Amino acid sequence: TQTVSQSDAHVTVFEGDSVELRCNYSYGGSIYLSWYIQHHGHGLQFLLKYYSGNPVVQGVNGFEAEFSKSDSSFHLRKASVHWSDSAVYFCAVSASSNNRIFFGDGTQLVVKP
Amino acid sequence: EAAVTQSPRNKVAVTGGKVTLSCNQTNNHNNMYWYRQDTGHGLRLIHYSYGAGSTEKGDIPDGYKASRPSQENFSLILELATPSQTSVYFCASGARDRGNTLYFGAGTRLSVL
Numbered sequence: 197t198q199t200v201s202q203s204d205a206h207v208t209v210f211e212g213d214s215v216e217l218r219c220n221y222s223y224g225g226s227i228y229l230s231w232y233i234q235h236h237g238h239g240l241q242f243l244l245k246y247y248s249g250n251p252v253v254q255g256v257n258g259f260e261a262e263f264s265k266s267d268s269s270f271h272l273r274k275a276s277v278h279w280s281d282s283a284v285y286f287c288a289v290s291a292s293s294n295n296r297i298f299f300g301d302g303t304q305l306v307v308k309p
Numbered sequence: 310e311a312a313v314t315q316s317p318r319n320k321v322a323v324t325g326g327k328v329t330l331s332c333n334q335t336n337n338h339n340n341m342y343w344y345r346q347d348t349g350h351g352l353r354l355i356h357y358s359y360g361a362g363s364t365e366k367g368d369i370p371d372g373y374k375a376s377r378p379s380q381e382n383f384s385l386i387l388e389l390a391t392p393s394q395t396s397v398y399f400c401a402s403g404a405r406d407r408g409n410t411l412y413f414g415a416g417t418r419l420s421v422l
Contacts, residue, residue, distance in 0.1 A: 228408045239313075239399055239413030240352075247408055286352070290409040295340050295359060297409055301351035 199223075200289050202300035210308050211279055217272040217303045219287030226292040229270040231261055234284045234302070243285075246270060247292070257281070282307045312336065315400050315414035322421050328387040330417050332400030340403045341383040342411065343367070343375060345396040352399070358383055390421045 201220045209215050221229065228247050232240040244255030251263040261272045270287060287300040312335045322328045334341065342357040354367030356375035364375040372394060374386040387394055397418050401411040 230408075230410065232411075232413075237416075239415050240401075240411070241413070242410050245408055245410060288411075292405075295357065295403070295405050295409065296354075297342070297403070297411060299352040301349075 200287050200298050200300040202285075202287055202303050204303050205301070206304045206306070208306045208308065209277055212276050213307075214275050215273065215277050215281075215305065217285050217287075217305065219270045219272065219300060220268050221270065221287070221289045222268060223289060223291065228290045228292060229261075229263060230288045230290070230297075231255065231259070231270075231272050232286045232288060232299075234286065236283070240286060243272070277305075277307045279307045279309055281305060313400055313402055313412050313414040315398075315417050318415065318417060320417060320419045322387075322390045322419065324391060324421060326390050326421075328390050328394075328419065328421075330385040330387075330398055330400075330419070332383045332385075332414060333381055334383075334400075334402040334412070335381065336402050336404075336412055337380065338402035338404045338412070339380070340405065340409075341377065342401045342403070343373075343383070343385045344399045344401065345369070346399060346416075347396050355385065355398075392421045395419060395421045 199222045230245040231243040234240045246253045246263045284302045290297040314333045339360045343355045344352045358377040376384045400414040403411040
């Protein structure tokens with residue numbers, strides 16, 4: 197069974213700061229790793245995904261994430277955040293061999309002006 | 310653009326009543342999912358489906374039934390609603406051959422009184 201851990205429930209930064217949201221997973225097989233964003237009152241929206249190849253993947257709005265097999269991690273980063281990045285961010289893992297997707301509990305990002 | 314539509318957006322039900330939440334997708338995805346989201350629990354999978362006529366139990370299926378009459382439609386049924394089922398429910402569609410990227414609806418806020 198896959199598990200996903202997001203160690204920070206809340207992260208607060210100022211506009212223009214860089215941010216890293218942490219995600220660790222456990223699974224022994226071939227997987228997809230994804231990040232989703234949820235603005236207040238809305239459904240989740242896909243940000244980016246890693247399956248193979250370059251461990252650094254680029255997403256929309258300047259987000260990127262880096263896969264590390266040795267650390268079992270897939271951390272999300274942004275070099276300079278904007279107030280509109282305030283949202284809840286979910287990490288997800290999915291085995292390539294089946295259709296189940298497991299989500300972390302989410303990290304609430306607050307960007308102060 | 311991929312589209313998942315949920316109805317109703319808001320619902321107030323009485324304890325012991327029957328509630329049906331509907332989901333329609335125009336993505337032509339084989340897989341559809343029902344999640345509930347509660348504070349402190351992230352997203353929890355209730356039921357999912359691989360295609361028309363199929364339903365599978367997720368992690369918290371008790372008290373819920375699902376129906377997938379067609380590729381496009383996936384319903385979640387609460388035969389005897391209880392206050393513990395008060396939550397926000399999200400439907401999503403996805404395709405394994407596209408990396409299991411999920412497309413979410415806007416959510417249904419259900420209150421059981």
